[in-house]
Amino acid sequence: MSSKKIWFISALLNALFWSPLGLYELWGQGDASFVTHEYFLAGRNPLSVTTADFNGDAFADLAVANWDSNNVSVLLGRGDGTFEAPRHFAVGRGPNFILAGDFNRDGLTDLVIACGGEPEHPGATLTVLLGAGDGTFGEAMNIGVGFSPSSMALDDFNGDGIPDLAVTLSGQAAATGTVAVLLGNGDGSFQLPQNYTVGIEPSSVATGDFNSDGITDLAVANFSDPSYRGGGTTVSILLGIGDGTFGPPRNFEIDEWRGRGPISIVAADFNGDGLSDLAVATVQGTSLFVLLGKGDGTFQLSASLRLSARPHTVVATDFNRDGIQDLAVTTAHTNSISIFFGIGDGTFGSPINLAVGRPLYGLAVGDFNSDSSPDIAAADFGSNSVSIHLGNAAGTFQSAPTLEVGNLPVSVVVGDFNRDGHQDFAVLDQGTSALAFYTGNGDGTFQTASNSTMEGSIRAVADFNRDDMSDLIVSRASSPPFADLSIRLSNGDGTFRTVYSLQGLISSFAIMDLNGDAIPDLAVVFFTDGPPLRPERLSILLGNGDGTFRTTYSFEGAIYSFAYADFNGDCVQDLAVVISGDEPPYSPERMFILLGQGEGVFRSAHSFAVEARIVSTQDFNGDSIADLLLATRDSLLVLLGNGDGTFAPAQPLRVRSPLLTIADLNGDGYPDLAVIADVYAHPNQLSIYFNQGDGTFKPFDKFEIDDFPSDLLSGDFNGDGITDLVLVYGYDGPYPYQGAVLIRLGNGDGSFGPAQYVAVGPRPGSISLTDINGDGIQDIVTAKSDLRFFDPGTVSIVLGNRDGVFRLSQNLMFEQWSVTAAVADFNGDGIPDLAVNSYATFHVSRHFIVLGNREGTFPTGQFLQVQRYPSSVKMGDFNNDGIPDLVVTNAGADKLLVLLGNGDRTFRSAQTIKIQSAPWSAAIGDFNNDTIPDLAVIDGTMKLHILLGKGDGTFSSPQHFELGFDPGAIVAGDFNGDHYQDLAITDWRSNSVQILKGNGDGTFQAKQTFPVGKRPWSITVGDFNKDGILDLVTANRDSNDVSILLGKGNGNFLPAKSFDTGMKPVAVVVGDFNGDDRPDLAVANWDSNSVSILAGKGDGTFSPSQEFGVGLTPSSLAVGDFNNDGRVDLVVTNWGGHNVTLLINNTPRR
Secondary structure: OOOOOOOEEEEEEOOOOOOOOOOEEEOOOOOOOEEOOEEEEOOOOEEEEEEEOOOOOOOOEEEEEEOOOOEEEEEOEOOOOOEOOOEEEEOOOOEEEEEEEOOOOOOOOEEEEEEOOEOOEOOEEEEEEOEOOOOOEOOOEEEEEEOEEEEEEEEOOOOOOOOEEEEEEEOOOOOOEEEEEEOEOOOOOEOOOEEEEEOEEEEEEEEEOOOOOOOOEEEEEEEEEOOEOOOOOEEEEEOEOOOOOEOOOEEEEOOOOOOOOEEEEEEEOOOOOOOOEEEEEEOOOOEEEEEEEOOOOOEEEEEEEEOOOOEEEEEEEOOOOOOOOEEEEEEOOOOEEEEEOEOOOOOEOOOEEEEOOOOEEEEEEEOOOOOOOOEEEEEEHHHOEEEEEOEOOOOOEOOOOOOOOOOOEEEEEEEOOOOOOOOEEEEEEOOOOEEEEEOEOOOOOEOOOEEEEOOOEEEEEEOOOOOOOOEEEEEOOOOOOEEEEEEEEEOOOOOEEEEEEEEEEEEEEEEEOOOOOOOOEEEEEEEOOOOOOOEEEEEEEEEOOOOOEEEEEEEEOOEEEEEEEOOOOOOOOEEEEEEEOOOOOOOEEEEEEEEEEEOOEEEEEEEEEOOOEEEEEEOOOOOOOOEEEEEOOOOEEEEOEOOOOOEOOOEEEOOOOOEEEEEOOOOOOOOEEEEEOOOOOOOOEEEEEEEOOOOOEEEEEEEEOOOOEEEEEEEOOOOOOOOEEEEEEOOOOOOOOOEEEEEEOEOOOOOEOOOEEEEEOOOEEEEEEEOOOOOOOOEEEEEEOOOOOOOOOOEEEEEOOOOOOOEEEEEEOOOEOOOEEEEEOOOOOOOOEEEEEEEEEOOEEEEEEEEOOOOOOOOEEEEEEOOOOEEEEEEEOOOOOOOOEEEEEEOOOOEEEEEOEOOOOOEOOOEEEEOOOOOOEEEEEOOOOOOOOEEEEEOOOOEEEEEOEOOOOOEOOOEEEEOOOOEEEEEEEOOOOOOOOEEEEEEOOOOEEEEEOEOOOOOEOOOEEEEOOOOEEEEEEEOOOOOOOOEEEEEEOOOOEEEEEOEOOOOOEOOOEEEEOOOOEEEEEEEOOOOOOOOEEEEEEOOOOEEEEEOEOOOOOEOOOEEEEOOOOEEEEEEEOOOOOOOOEEEEEEOOOEEEEEEEEOOOOO
16 A cells, blocks of 8 residues: 655646637747736726836836726836835826826926726817826826827927827717827927828827838728728828828728727837838737838738737737747737737747736836846736736746635635744635635745635634644634534644534634633633524633633623623633623623633623623723723713723713724824724725823824725734724725725824725635734735625735835636546647637537646647537547547537547547437447447437447447436446447436446447446546456545446446545546556545545555645546656646646655
8 A cells, every 4th residue: 555645736727718709729839828927906997008217216117097097007116026006196087098208308207198088078188297207297287189099109200309199089070080190399298289081990000110211100000991890901001201290191901801990000020121010909800910011111911810809909029038029919808918929020929828817908018027028017907907927038927826715715814834933824615615724935925725625614713732833713604603613723734633622503702811821711602592593691611721621601691792801900801791682683781790700710790781782892091901992883982991890981982883993093002993984874984083091082084095995904014113004895895896905004193194005806805914924014814705796716915015015915716617628639749738628608618729838837729619518528539540539529509529630739620410419428439349439428318329430530320229317427448358348327316337238339238237426427447456357436426425346357346435535526537646556536526626636555445535626616637747747647627717727746756
């Protein structure tokens, strides 16, 4: 038996794209891969971005035009690829394009913004912002230009050394489009526009010397044309005269069909001949056209590059520093950036894609981390942010650290789970009942999660057994009433063991040290069994120091809220307990003060009427006696302690329904209040109340915030010893469909600096403040917790910084649907590739081919249109040419598709074979013993269809056989040693495997039945006891296990043996994952979002499973050596996560 532990490294491929086309080709070149690096918040719906040095520090900064917030966000670069919080400057309505230049010749960078107006506020202007040299700008100057400006170009059109402008104008009232030329005066102003007629709805303008006369010319992309419903097809060339005027336009047609709707144009020398060329992105054909200049103002088509979806912006630069111009294109619908590397002759290689996951529009190139390599900034319209992609000299881009969590991470806690001195965190995902632990590296990043499948929710963290490791309290439910609590002690390696369980329905609890022994104790509120379901008692449990507890006291009553402190100055913890009435609505009625006697025992001292809940215990008047803060429906009440367990009369503060935090905001030693008084009546107002030192409060300041924060906390986020504030925004906040945290740094006098926004995952609810990276500064961890919505689950980490600037360190998230995968070498390079079935809806389905490289990544792909609801894909050689072919079952179209491979990553047109009803799964084998692969297909009408292969890639008409049971999955093999292929089919209804022995002529004998686990969902073959006889394994979805059927060699099998997996196993494959020459199993667990690895012992039994976290609802998996290291790796399709996870085998070599 092998004891070697199997290790995998997880990598995520966001490989599935939306496209309206039937065929989408996308493949990579070389070893370049591009992944989003970091996001920085801008304004609402940013459309355009430019880069320049706005504050004279020699670092590239960003300026972003924000369509919906009618402003420009300026983000000053730090020179390391990160940026300071945005500063916002008001401009005209509907800003959609931005450029930077020195318009008043003072050596400082200025901005010009095209503002197209809004339907309710028409009016098109250009806004000029003159730079002050420190990253700020003067008052906006607006220039009227008539119709809506859509793009701009900056150049010197009259040779006076002053920047001039060319602006494309379009509007509903215009029968034709216009390009306006505005000559600069050199003082920041411009002359009146000179208009030139071009095509309809000009969308983009570029400058260059197109006729080699040394004078700047214009090229304009015309989006519309009345003669073509799909859009215009022309580019207008206007040759410059040299005095700021231009000749009449010459129209150049791109392509009659695929060139419709040109939306963006850029000029550069793509073939190194010294002449200006053009690249034009078109919407209708989703193409990028390269037009080589002839030097006389005319052009010839050089290349047509296919894009994944509708493009928006194209830019040219030399990304890989080989002296050849490359292209970058944003595609808004697939939320990605495509990079095409130039060959040097006007043609381009296959694209590399940067999957961003958010709608993209504007694009800019600059060196943001001072390494002399071009980086990319993209305006992310849907997330109100700018994404930064840092490049290197090879033309590749650094990747963001990405980890997988489940789809509903409802809580997150932080602690040192492995005793290495670094903060770790644990995420509970209710959607999968999975507990994921992320081990901190001490620098703000985390290792891949170790997952343990379990029911329940993390409720708190503490060290219950005094071993200096953080332990857990876990409940069986994520919200009250909690069904039981369990104490899980850390093993020091990220795993835990249960040592104590507390039975019953639990309303709430608190961790405290009630007897001064430095061991955590518990105060627990229990519910009645109901109905009605109400709190009935408060129990005190003293910790024993080993993770177990003993009950020492109980207080009977309808517990409404409670708190603990030393109310009578005897250095023993006391309790304040509020109970409610016996009738609905069970409002608070009375407070009891329970004075501690030591060792967890209390006596009731006195009680008094209250109609409030307890908010906090503090010393509000500086007398070293504990006071109470209570909250009623319309006020806060401060009860000052007398030092004997009694309290002075309440002092009210009229604040209704507060969202508040308590901290010393002005440095006078007294706790103050920061309050959002009524989240719904005044959702955008935060008020500061100063403690007067006597327990009364006085309003100090109030300031506006964005609407509907979900939480308000305080801490020191920049290490200056002054209290700062953080507000948390979810779905209803200022950034729709995305969460954010707003940080205001304290000035020490109760006032606060400007707001800094950091984008986090959607709907953050659970939040922790801790020092993640060990720099002594508090960081912020948020997690989605709104279970009403089923958008991607995300945990976000925001790192504090001593300069008071914050950045998003990691986002853990997922996206689209995928179904099944197969592995083969589709392009003959000896490296495994992937075939993945996916569907965006039940009516839009695609087959996705992904080519591997020797690094274990898959940069390339090809979409092939298939039918509705593809359910499986299998690989074989159907025409005996040595090239892998594919067969796809389409359950929604009653058809099989056979795709014959060409050996160069492409496939011939699909052959369609009609099957009676909903073909679900197929098996490949030689069923008539003619050495030609045949097909066996099961469908939704309890039938088996046999299609005999002809050897040329075609098949005979299906032969139909009634099965008489409900088939689920099928596999072929010779189970009785007669050299004829037999079939094994799972029967979902009877929880069995049916064996049909082959006769060698394409027919089969009557079935034999072998029971297995509940709802067998997947089946495959292997020799698990190494006796040379085929065995079977099924993944049983409803019994959470796999069943092993050991073959006897005569077509019969021994009774099934079961081995536990994760929750809802739906797919199983066989491979030797630990290199011991014994077959192991890998199982995809739908509900656990994990893969179970079961190491084979070589005798038909398996070791307990090891769990590896993958994406959301994994549905299929396949094996291959993806990084060419001789070890078996795994690829997993994540149906609910819309992505593919690679598990790279990292098991130590023998």
